[in-house]
Amino acid sequence: QVQLVGSGGGSVEAGGSLRLSCAASGFTSGSNCMAWFRQAAGKERGGVATIHTVGRSPTYADSVKGRFTISLDNADNSVYLQMNSLKPEDTAMYYCAARFSMGWPCPITDEYKQWGQGTQVTVSS
Numbered sequence: 001q002v003q004l005v006g007s008g009g010g011s012v013e014a015g016g017s018l019r020l021s022c023a024a025s026g027f028t029s030g031s032n033c034m035a036w037f038r039q040a041a042g043k044e045r046g047g048v049a050t051i052h053t054v055g056r057s058p059t060y061a062d063s064v065k066g067r068f069t070i071s072l073d074n075a076d077n078s079v080y081l082q083m084n085s086l087k088p089e090d091t092a093m094y095y096c097a098a099r100f101s102m103g104w105p106c107p108i109t110d111e112y113k114q115w116g117q118g119t120q121v122t123v124s125s
Contacts, residue, residue, distance in 0.1 A: 002026040002114050006096045009119030016123070017084045022096030022116055024077040030054065033099045033106035034072060034079045038092035038121075047108035048094070049081060055104035063089075086123045093118040 008020040020036065032053045039045040049070035051058045058070050069082040079096055097112035 002098070004096050004098060004114055004116035006094065006116040006119040009094060009121045011122040011124065012086055014087055014123055014125050016086050017082070018086065018121060020081040020083065020094055020096075020119060020121075022079040022081075024079065024096075024098060027077055027098075027100065029100040031101060031103065033102045033104070033112070034070075035097045035099075035106060035108065035112060036070060036079070036081045037095045037097055037110070037112075038090075039095070040089075040092040043092075045095070045110060047110070050106035050108050051079065052102075052104035052106050053077075057104040057106070059105055059108050061108060083121070086121075088123050088125045091121060091123050093120050095119075 003025045005023045035050040036048040051070045067085045071080045095118045096116040098114040099112045
């Protein structure tokens with residue numbers, strides 16, 4: 001059974017940093033796309049960053065380039081999102097996602113099949 005468990009959200013002031021973690025289990029393929037999405041109140045869910053479990057090849061939404069870094073630990077199938085220079089507009093529920101048996105680069109659009117439960121990030125001005 002595939003399970004994605006996200007954690008690490010919280011409340012910070014603008015300019016601060018947070019690191020989100022996603023613990024993944026139950027994978028049956030070694031070639032997978034992992035991603036972080038976010039959904040702010042009243043808005044549609046959108047892609048933030050992606051990474052491939054073999055080819056890496058990280059991709060980012062324009063709004064977070066240079067501030068966010070996605071990384072992967074293959075040893076335990078964990079995916080991380082380091083968020084620096086946070087802005088109030090980064091406030092959202094953040095979700096980790098996965099799609100199995102997929103090549104790279106990974107899509108940053110909503111084509112993912114497995115989703116974590118979400119972790120809230122709130123950035124105050």
